[in-house]
Amino acid sequence: MVTSNEFSVPDITHADGSTSLENLGPVELNHPxxxxxxxxxxxxATVESDEALIVMTDTDLDGYADHVTVVDDSxxxxxxxxxxxxxxxVRWERTDHGNLG
Structure with missing residues (x-):
């Protein structure tokens, strides 16, 4: 499992499905x-916290995440x-949201 120090981001490990990433800025993906x-x-790379699973992908391989998905315990x-x-x-734009339940 990847730990939170794998990413150069503000404390994203506390994100859940309702957390806004709009003001997050670029997310460096150090060790996919x-x-x-x-x-x-x-x-x-993925980060697992007590509340959620966070998946970050660098689709253009420039060293920064282009896509983030957060799924929380609910x-x-x-x-x-x-x-x-x-x-x-630059900005993060929410492209999908909902509930798996």
Whole structure:
């Protein structure tokens, strides 16, 4: 399992399905441990806390997470994508949310 020190982020280990990531900023993915797309390159890491499972993926392999999914113990989940706008701004945008139950 990946521990929280694998990511250069504010304390994301306390996130749950309702936590907003809008102001999080870039998330450096230091040591991915899974190859989620099967291309032979490690691109994903997970953090497990007492409240949730957090999955972070670097789809463009630039060293920063592009996609984050949080699933908490109640079954609530949220998926977020890191976006760049034409003015050079960046933000996390929630792309999906709901409850698995």
């Amino acid at each position: 441990t899974q190859d989620i797309d099967g291309d032979g390159t490690m691109d994903t 079954g609530e989940f949220a998926a977020w994508e890191f976006r760049h706008d034409e003015n050079g701004g």
